[in-house]
Amino acid sequence: MxxxxxxxxxxxxxxxxxERAIRASLPVLGIELVDADNYACCPAFGSxxxxxxxxxxxxxxxxxxxxxxxxxxxxxxCGSCYxxxxxxxxxxxxxxxxxxxxxxxxxxxxxQVTGKSKVRHVSEVLFREIGPEKIASHLKxxxxxxxxxxxxxxxxxxxxxxxxxxxxPRAPEGLRRLVEALGAEVEGYxxxxxxxxxxxxxxxxxxxxxxxxxxxxxxxxxxxxxADFIAVSCITCLMHMERIQNMCNEQLGxxxxxxxxxxxxxxxxxxxxxxxxxxxxxxNVPRDAVISRLADVTANA
Amino acid sequence: MKPxxxxxxxxxxEVFGFQVPTDAYYLHQGHAWAALEETGCVRVxxxxxxxxxxxxxxxxxxxxxxxxxxxxxxxxSLFKEGRKASFEAPVDGVIEAVNPKVRKQPKLVHDDPYGxxxxxRVKPTNLQRNLDxxxxxxxxxxxxxxxxxxxxNLMESKVGVILPDxxxxxxxxxxxxxxxxxxxxxKEFFLKHLTTKVLEEGSIKDLWQDIYNTGxxxxxxxxxxxxxxxxxxxxxxxxxxxxxxxxxxxxxxEELIEDNTPWACVSCSRCEEMCPMNVMPFELILSxxxxxxxxxxxxxxxxxxxxxxxxxxxxVGVNKELRESLGLPQMNTITNNPEQLELxxxxxxKTTIVSENDYMxxx
Numbered sequence: 019m020x021x022x023x024x025x026x027x028x029x030x031x032x033x034x035x036x037e038r039a040i041r042a043s044l045p046v047l048g049i050e051l052v053d054a055d056n057y058a059c060c061p062a063f064g065s066x067x068x069x070x071x072x073x074x075x076x077x078x079x080x081x082x083x084x085x086x087x088x089x090x091x092x093x094x095x096c097g098s099c100y101x102x103x104x105x106x107x108x109x110x111x112x113x114x115x116x117x118x119x120x121x122x123x124x125x126x127x128x129x130q131v132t133g134k135s136k137v138r139h140v141s142e143v144l145f146r147e148i149g150p151e152k153i154a155s156h157l158k159x160x161x162x163x164x165x166x167x168x169x170x171x172x173x174x175x176x177x178x179x180x181x182x183x184x185x186x187p188r189a190p191e192g193l194r195r196l197v198e199a200l201g202a203e204v205e206g207y208x209x210x211x212x213x214x215x216x217x218x219x220x221x222x223x224x225x226x227x228x229x230x231x232x233x234x235x236x237x238x239x240x241x242x243x244x245a246d247f248i249a250v251s252c253i254t255c256l257m258h259m260e261r262i263q264n265m266c267n268e269q270l271g272x273x274x275x276x277x278x279x280x281x282x283x284x285x286x287x288x289x290x291x292x293x294x295x296x297x298x299x300x301x302n303v304p305r306d307a308v309i310s311r312l313a314d315v316t317a318n319a
Numbered sequence: 320m321k322p323x324x325x326x327x328x329x330x331x332x333e334v335f336g337f338q339v340p341t342d343a344y345y346l347h348q349g350h351a352w353a354a355l356e357e358t359g360c361v362r363v364x365x366x367x368x369x370x371x372x373x374x375x376x377x378x379x380x381x382x383x384x385x386x387x388x389x390x391x392x393x394x395x396s397l398f399k400e401g402r403k404a405s406f407e408a409p410v411d412g413v414i415e416a417v418n419p420k421v422r423k424q425p426k427l428v429h430d431d432p433y434g435x436x437x438x439x440r441v442k443p444t445n446l447q448r449n450l451d452x453x454x455x456x457x458x459x460x461x462x463x464x465x466x467x468x469x470x471x472n473l474m475e476s477k478v479g480v481i482l483p484d485x486x487x488x489x490x491x492x493x494x495x496x497x498x499x500x501x502x503x504x505x506k507e508f509f510l511k512h513l514t515t516k517v518l519e520e521g522s523i524k525d526l527w528q529d530i531y532n533t534g535x536x537x538x539x540x541x542x543x544x545x546x547x548x549x550x551x552x553x554x555x556x557x558x559x560x561x562x563x564x565x566x567x568x569x570x571x572x573e574e575l576i577e578d579n580t581p582w583a584c585v586s587c588s589r590c591e592e593m594c595p596m597n598v599m600p601f602e603l604i605l606s607x608x609x610x611x612x613x614x615x616x617x618x619x620x621x622x623x624x625x626x627x628x629x630x631x632x633x634x635v636g637v638n639k640e641l642r643e644s645l646g647l648p649q650m651n652t653i654t655n656n657p658e659q660l661e662l663x664x665x666x667x668x669k670t671t672i673v674s675e676n677d678y679m680x681x682x
Contacts, residue, residue: 027633030650034638038645055651056659058630063586065622065632068608070672073623080663098586123669127662172587177601187592215550218585224554231553296645 021143022085022135023051024103026096027059028253032300036253039287039297040095040140046156046290047148054084054092060099060106064218067102071109072119078106079120080127085135092137095283097173097252098217103137104181139174141251141282142183145192150199158291159312160201165244167205168193169259171252172213196282197249200289205243209235214250216258229269232262236275247308248279256281260302278305288312328434329354331367332460335467336487338367339460340433345453346462347409349391349509352433353453361410361446364437365397365428368463369509372470373397373404374491375426378678381417381439388412388441390449393510393614395438397428403678404505405616410449412441466508473507474499502617510615526570531606538596539564545590545600551583558583560590560600563607576614581607616676627667627680629654 021044029037044051058080059065066074081103085092094100110117111133121130144153170190178187185191188211194204212235215221221228239245250256256279263275280298287297294309329340344352350369354362378398388394394408417439421427428436443449454462467488474480478496482488489495493504527536541561551558558580566575581604590600612619622632629635636652643649653660664680667673673680 025635025650027631027635030642031631031633031635031638034642034645034647038647041647053648053651056653056656058653058663059626059632061626062622062632063605064582064620065626066672067605068582069612069619069623070609070670073667073670073672076666076670077626080666101586101588123666127659127666172585172589176588176592177599178592181588213550213585213587213589215585217587218551219582220551220554220558220585223579223583227554228550231550299645 019048019147020050020052020088020090021093021138022054022088022090024054024057024060024081024085024092024094024099024137026094026099026253027062028257029095033253033256033281035297035299036095036256036281036283038299039281039283039292042292042297043283043287043290044093044140044143047144047152049093049143049148051093052088052090054081054088057081057084060096060102062098063102067105075106075109075116075120076123078103079110079124079131080129082107082110082133082135082137083124083129083131085137086130086132088135091135093140093143094137095140095251095253095281097139097171097254100137100139100171101173101181107133107137108180139171139181139183139251141171141174141192141196144196144282144286146183150195153196153199153286157200157289157315159289160315161197161285161289161308161311162201162313164202164246164308164311165205166197166202166247166249167207167210167239167243167245168197169214169248169250169252169255170211171250171255173252193249193251193282197285200285202247204249205245207238207242209238214255214258214262216254216262221258229262229265232258233266233275236263236266236277239277240274245277246311247285247305248277249282249285250279251282253281255279257302263303276303278303278308280305280308328431331433333487334460334463335471335482336490337371337463337467338433339463340366341456341459344433344459345409345450345455346459347390347407347453348462348511349407349409350466351406351409353409353449356440359442360415360440361412361443362437362440363409365406365432366463367432368466369404369406370429370432370436371488371490372492372504372508373399373429374494375399375429377425379421379425379428379438380678381422382408382414384414384417386414387444388414390445390452397425398678401678401681402501403616403676404501404509406509407511408441409453410441410443411445412443414439415442416440470508473504506615506617526572526575527567530567530610531603533599535596535598536564536568536603539568539598540596541565542595544593544595545598548589548593550585550587551580554580554583556580560604564598564600564603567603567607575607576611581611612672616679619672619676619679623672624679627664627673630660630663 061077175187259279266275284298329344331338350366376397380396388408389411393405396405545560588601630653636650
């Protein structure tokens with residue numbers, strides 16, 4: 019199966035090791051990735067969607083036309099990119115007048131958008147298209163003996179009508195099943211579905227309250243679970259959940275919050291045998307405690 | 320008052336160095352003037368107070384001929400060194416003509432504000448009622464006197480400058496004291512409808528039609544489901560989506576334009592999922608932000624300028640060494656592809672928000 023990879027901006031610019039993990043893992047599992055040449059910002063919710071719908075749709079149309087031209091669907095890791103592209107497509111396919119207008123704007127660049135290409139989140143492709151069983155059958159390493167918790171990206175859950183792929187957005191299971199496929203034990207906890215709080219203006223406008231909000235979540239993780247790591251599936255969750263832990267430590271004056279955070283694709287790539295130096299190179303909370311405990315599958319068999 | 324000819328200038332009185340017309344010219348609280356002509360048209364310009372604050376402009380954006388503008392609504396702009404100052408129309412009407420001289424020589428607005436520096440001529444559509452909201456005669460002097468006192472307080476608090484007794488305010492004030500801040504000053508003195516216009520009692524506007532034209536908004540019964548679980552509801556001040564819905568439904572325009580809580584939204588869309596009445600609160604928040612941007616361009620997020628200039632909000636495709644060290648291919652991005660970037664920019668330039676605020680995207 020062929021999918022057009024939409025990298026977003028934070029991943030290729032700041033955390034390209036996550037991009038490396040995706041580009042490494044998916045082909046092993048039978049997904050051929052084609053590049054989204056000359057893509058633009060998704061656009062981020064704080065940009066055009068907050069200023070003007072027409073420019074939002076034009077930018078969405080610019081991007082969607084790339085996948086359509088390649089004749090396949092998009093695969094996206096970033097939650098915001100995924101949601102913005104899904105919403106953009108939704109607005110366009112349900113409004114013929116809007117669609118015609120955006121095509122007029124796209125025409126001079128030789129582009130066209132019809133809505134025929136869909137936008138898929140990488141965790142949905144892994145969960146629904148490939149499936150935990152197939153993933154488990156390809157592993158060279160395992161997370162056996164490790165405890166993890168999962169952070170579902172809000173943008174893949176809500177609004178379920180537009181972005182959802184879980185049976186119930188109130189009781190998602192995809193990411194848990196995917197992490198379990200790698201051999202780890204995934205624990206639930208009371209604040210599992212609490213947003214990381216990292217996107218939008220919350221952190222910028224009232225950082226003190228935003229840190230407090232996230233701290234409650236981390237306290238719940240520490241008090242209720244034996245988590246050795248956090249598995250996320252969105253670049254904002256990844257960056258924010260690391261940053262918040264460091265801020266909480268600073269505030270507290272001790273290193274209470276130090277749970278390594280991984281994008282799921284990084285854990286997957288590590289378990290498929292790829293080099294930590296390539297697929298898990300960049301972090302702000304040390305990950306050695308997890309990476310050193312990766313075990314060979316054959317040794318356990 | 321008798322109608323004025325274009326070539327005439329009104330009698331003026333000096334207030335702290337500002338020339339204030341004492342006859343024939345009506346002043347709008349946003350510092351535009353309006354003068355009745357014999358033809359029944361109204362000539363519009365900017366007062367000396369505004370010009371001494373901003374200094375000589377290097378560009379203008381005048382209203383389109385044939386277009387209709389309304390009193391208190393943003394109508395035209397001056398540019399100076401890449402910054403923009405917008406002004407409100409003093410009267411309702413259809414634009415008949417713009418002054419060709421100021422187009423060629425924008426500094427005329429500053430050098431001869433009540434004469435050659437006029438801006439446009441409008442055929443009024445609601446003149447008597449509009450005039451009731453304008454100052455004239457001695458009231459002009461009182462108004463500029465009050466404005467100057469507000470200005471002096473601001474200067475004292477922001478840059479610590481105190482005007483000696485009998486002194487005059489320096490010409491090109493912002494040029495001399497840039498620390499007062501361009502945008503705050505523009506907002507404070509020239510875009511007053513955003514802060515001071517009070518709704519007439521009993522006239523609930525159909526604001527929702529301007530902001531969020533879906534019938535479902537009316538079904539909101541303030542249940543607060545949108546607030547529970549909202550990360551930004553923990554902020555200070557909290558984002559309370561139901562309150563925003565109420566402000567829109569009740570037409571509380573002035574409160575809404577000043578409300579910056581919609582910008583704290585993290586876009587998680589929980590409210591969108593959980594709202595029992597399908598109001599789609601996240602789309603409401605985006606719509607409120609868009610409406611605020613339409614009414615006050617200072618709120619337009621700078622991220623759209625970054626996206627216009629390089630395609631992304633981050634520096635994508637330039638970290639070549641890091642990518643290489645991770646075994647990643649180099650990226651074919653529009654930042655690295657001038658031809659595609661140009662096509663992207665041309666497309667955006669055709670959208671309303673970019674073309675109407677094109678000054679932001681240049682340079």
